[in-house]
Amino acid sequence: MKITFPNMGSAIYAFKALLEPLGADVVFPPPVTKETIDLGVKYSPEFVCFPFKVNVGDFIRSIESGVTNLITATDFGPCRFGFYHAIQERILRDLGYDFRMIALPQGDLLEFKWIKTLDEVCEYTGLKKLSAAWKGVRLFLIKAKLIEDIENAEGKYRCREVNRGDTDRIKRELLEKLDATKRLKDLRNFRNVIHEEFQKMDMDMSFEPLKVFLTGEIHVTLEPYVNRDLKKKLGKLGCEVTQTLSLHDWIMHKFHVNFHRKEMAHLARPHMPLDIGGEAVWVLGEYIWAATHGYDGFFHLYPFTCMPEITARGIITNKLLKEYDLPPLFVSLDENLAEAGLITRLEAMVDLMHGKRKKKNEYKQKLNAFMDSEKQDYLANQQQHK
Ligand code: SF4
Known part of the structure; x- marks a missing residue:
């Protein structure tokens, strides 16, 4: 068939x-x-x-x-x-x-x-059917996890690649290799293969990228043609991309064993106490999490007319942004999205994140200088009173 x-x-x-x-x-x-x-x-x-x-x-x-x-x-x-x-x-x-x-x-x-x-x-029939189904489910879960690992590495390393296109090539080769691997025992070492392949790539490890969190409705976030390969564009603009959303992440949630999602739902509960569809409730949790874990920006992708994600967007802009001050960029996707306009918005967002980071660093330096001078004064006073 x-x-x-x-x-x-x-x-x-x-x-x-x-x-x-x-x-x-x-x-x-x-x-x-x-x-x-x-x-x-x-x-x-x-x-x-x-x-x-x-x-x-x-x-x-x-x-x-x-x-x-x-x-x-x-x-x-x-x-x-x-x-x-x-x-x-x-x-x-x-x-x-x-x-x-x-x-x-x-x-x-x-x-x-x-x-x-x-x-x-x-x-198949009989016992063969049982063993075929068992093998299919195991291969599915293991490969879904390995695909997630490949895509995590992609988000982490593209911004550091020295030769343009290396990340794409390694990702493509790894996915082809994964597809060609049919036996469970041959997948045991695949995680190391992913790590080794990316480590072979020429990378500028001294580069300090912007840290961004990418999330949204699952189909548009995972399908690169639909989201105009936004993850790749961010990597090329010097952003290290964290994306926890994946097929494996979704399946674990549907098996009730996704503790990451449980944590995100817990963070979101004061603002959205129940699942209203799409990724809305977890998007809110991820926004709060990213804001409290040193991220420079938050990217939310959603389909035009997607009710749950639009609700999440409203809560972020009207409530969470004031409280957490993490710059968000919302990208509504449909057949009419113009790529040139999207690139301009991404570049503007990257400028904004750099500006914010610079300000934060200047503030930190001033604070450190102030603390140092306070410490010196305190020590000098202590000396005088001895
Ligand atoms: S409203 Fe449509 S696009 Fe949005 S989460 Fe539901 S099915 Fe997906």
Whole structure:
């Protein structure tokens, strides 16, 4: 059975690892391009959120390339994601496509409804089916974690690279290597491989980058075509990027074992006491966390018309910014975003962060000088009174 799924950055390698051991012939969706977006925009409701449109474009291009089994994650809200799969299926049927839509329930992974989906996709029977599913799940979790490690290293090292493009090349080679590794035992050492490959790169370790935190709605934050490769742009502008959001991070949350997210939700609770959808509640926690951990700036990506993320944005601008004073940049993404305008905004934000850091350093120097002179006076007084 030829099967595919919608794009979401490097996460596609993890989805492939989940389905391949089940005997499915996994085909990557065609990469997101202008054509994907044009198709999605043409056939989706005008005011639906942007990831919905990109998914529709992905599905149409996959079906037209001959892959008619589409697997997609489903949820039970609380935002519009809850009805993505049903409406997308209806749109594609109305367009006359003949395909099979397979739902992968991810509302609460501890309900194990996803096992039924794996059972449906699996080509094997009996004990072989069980061992194939077990292998798929383990490969999926391990590869999702390794993809997160590769992307963390990318965010950390790109701003220090001496030869432009080294980080991209290493990332691409590591992802290809990861994709080609099919046995669990061959993945045991992969973390060290990631570390070693990045350490081989020529880096300027004396460079002091700006520290920025990048987060937002999961699809637009993970899919580089949709966010105009914002992480890369920030790296080139001299920013070390921290991004805790990843497929692995999301899956751990859905298995109720993501303690990082629990901490973020705890920080956000006075401002947003419940999950309203998207990443809103964790975005607030991350803003507070970044502001209290020496970050220079905060970048929040969200799809145009995304209700939960717009709510988070409102709380940051109207409340948290006054209290924590960490400069935020909000980027609303849709098919009309002009790249030149985005670059200008990023450059202005980088200037602002440099200015703030300079002021902070001057203040620190003055404070240290004042403390030193106070100390000298105190010691001199002590001497006189002896
Ligand atoms: S989080 Fe935002 S973009 Fe994603 S489905 Fe919900 S409303 Fe739409």
